[in-house]
Amino acid sequence: MITAATIKIKDDEFVELKDIIYKNAAISFADSKKYLLENRLSKRLQELNFTSFKDYIYYLKYDAKKREEMEVLLNQVTINETYFLRERAQMDHMIKTTIPALITAGKRNIRIWSAACSSGEEPYSLAMLLNEAGLFAKAGIEILATDINTEVLDFAQKGLYRTISFRGVPPTIQDKYFRKDGFSFQLDSAIMSKVKFFQGNLFNPMLSAKVGRLDIIFCRNVLIYFDIPAKQKVIDLFHKSLNTPGALYLGHSETLNKISDSFKMENFGGGIIYRK
Ligand SMILES: C[S@@+](CC[C@H](N)C(=O)[O-])C[C@H]1O[C@@H](n2cnc3c(N)ncnc32)[C@H](O)[C@@H]1O
Structure with a gap:
């Protein structure tokens, strides 16, 4: 069985995925954040029964559900830290x-x-x-x-x-x-x-x-x-x-x-x- 931890992101996949995120939300991922992206998205790939980030990127680009998936992706990658009466x-x-x-x-x-x-x-x-x-x-x-x-x-x-x-x-x-x-x-x-x-x-x-x-x-x-x-x-x-x-x-x-x-x-x- 494939577990979330076993889906590794390759360097070229990381570059493509961070470009997609940048084009859609302007959020930048430094190269040092490769494993963060891998960790945050592995579970999602597993839910969709994908075995590689290549398949996931293809889905994001061409599938009929690409808009919905973009929403799911952006929900995974934003940092939402906040609290009442901050600053x-x-x-x-x-x-x-x-x-x-x-x-x-x-x-x-x-x-x-x-x-x-x-x-x-x-x-x-x-x-x-x-x-x-x-x-x-x-x-x-x-x-x-x-x-x-x-x-x-x-x-x-x-x-x-x-x-x-x-x-x-x-x-x-x-x-x-x-x-x-x-x-x-x-x-x-x-x-x-x-x-x-x-x-x-x-x-x-x-x-x-x-x-x-x-x-x-x-x-x-x-x-x-x-x-x-x-x-x-x-x-x-x-x-x-x-x-x-x-x-x-x-x-x-x-x-x-x-x-x-x-x-x-x-x-x-x-x-x-x-x-x-
Ligand atoms: C760290 S929180 C800040 C929340 C609040 N303004 C505060 O200062 O406590 C940053 C928020 O920016 C949102 N965000 C990131 N990129 C965005 C974009 N392109 N358009 C709108 N919101 C975005 C994230 O989803 C996240 O909820």
């Missing part, structure tokens, strides 16, 4: 500065996009903090949340989280918005209803029309997986999608330095905001 200073900045300024300027409908939201902790954190600040009563606020990975989106829409998602969450927030359910915690349905999830690949040309125009974009801890041309494409999409004034928050280890000069960078002490 909270930027969220607080949005609550205390960016949104009040938009409201003062007369904006009555504010649209926020959590692009690459993973399992939902980021957009739900924004919804909880907006609720804490009473901002849903002051303006129409819409939160869109997208990710390329359909499995994490299904998870997000259940609103059921394990302890690992709560590192750094004050008990007052956890107790107020979550109900214990066995070993998990169920998010309050009123908060869940504030976030609209849908699948979105940042490199799909249709995404811009799907999300429409935004006032605030959170895109954190995803640009690190892209090379410079891919980062430039995404930043260009964000610039086109944002209204003026508009705000872009990136992850702490991400920067627009050498990527784009279309935004004005401002250091607010707890982090960086890029303004349009």
